Amino acid sequence: MSIIDTIKNAISSGVSSVGSSGDSVLGIDIGTSTIKVVQLKKHKGQAILETYGEIALGPYIDTEIGRVTRLQPQDLANALIDLMKEANVTAKDVGISIPFASSLTSVVEFPDVGDSKLKQMIPLEARKYIPVPINEVMLDWVIIPKDPIEQEWRRSQGEEGKTNNDKVEVLLVAIHNEVLNNYQTIVSTANLNVGFYELEIFSTIRSSLGHGIAPVMIVDIGASATKVYIVERGIVRISHLINIGSQEMTLALTRAFNWNFEHSERMKREHGIRDGYSGEDIDTHKKITDILLSTLGRIFAEVNRVLLMYEKKYGKDVSRVVLSGGGANLPGMSALVKKEVPVEVELADPFSKIVAPAFLDQVLDEVGPEFAVAIGAALRKLKM
């Protein structure tokens, strides 16, 4: 199967399909601060967790755990090999998620000339929206089906002719060949068989959202950046990258307290922004909280801007926000987000889609948001 076919499947399959496979599969998420892997096996129609693990990338360039890194494919392959050894990974068949930041993703309006004409038109027109030569990227797209409720709302706004009835929205995704080549170096060095590459957005949707039709916002707080997606009927309607991630909170602590990175990272995870701290040094706790809140305030101002933009453009309210990524694990995060955004908030719980031993329940709950991408990739490889 060619890579372009597999990316297309990723986009259009969206949430789930039923298939069969008796063998173990591995989902891989190569983030900027850690690699995450999840090995699953299908048994009696259920996805069974066989093993999972993560490894920090900082030490591979002689820097601290938690640091954002830009590693060469060979170093990433070495880290992946170490992680697979540590986690006793046995699967060779893998699905890999590609970071949103390595893609060019946009929703573009086309004249509604019918599906077959659109299929000819999109690859030709797409070059206008992609800032690199089209022969340097793998291009894919999906036509976003029209929503009768939205049409009705537009009619009521008197916008019918202007924006919609004669227009159709298309999600365009382009991935640079060089990015794919780097991934191919990693998997061949690690001696793995790659079944597909898919954008991390689609992995997260599969692992962290149900089948509802109401618009949902996913906020993935990674180390380097925060990614915001609005998903409607399983389809990505808006995607946005905020160039502030969880590492920025650690760096803010290093500056404010003159602590080193390692200590700041530990203090961030221990203190977080929760209320009701009863430890000894209440003033330090308060100062840490204030500093973390100031970074989070910048992130959520932009999250709210995306929410408003969506609601204004499509006349629909986002029903809830799902938080994923390691940064979502900051103590007190959900409570804060409930105050910051005007809709329901929950932490992603991707392990709930798979069967795991009961004694792991608590720890899987805690690490869940961080594994949303790797689990989503593994579920697709399992055809769940």
Ligand SMILES: Nc1ncnc2c1ncn2[C@@H]1O[C@H](COP(=O)(O)OP(=O)(O)OP(=O)(O)O)[C@@H](O)[C@H]1O
């Ligand atoms: N319990 C915790 N409390 C606060 N922050 C945490 C916690 N656990 C992890 N993090 C933070 O989450 C970040 C790592 O999250 P994640 O693994 O999702 O990032 P990544 O995928 O490597 O980054 P990116 O998606 O930006 O490439 C780090 O900045 C780390 O400090």
Ligand SMILES: [Mg+2]
């Ligand atoms: Mg990530």
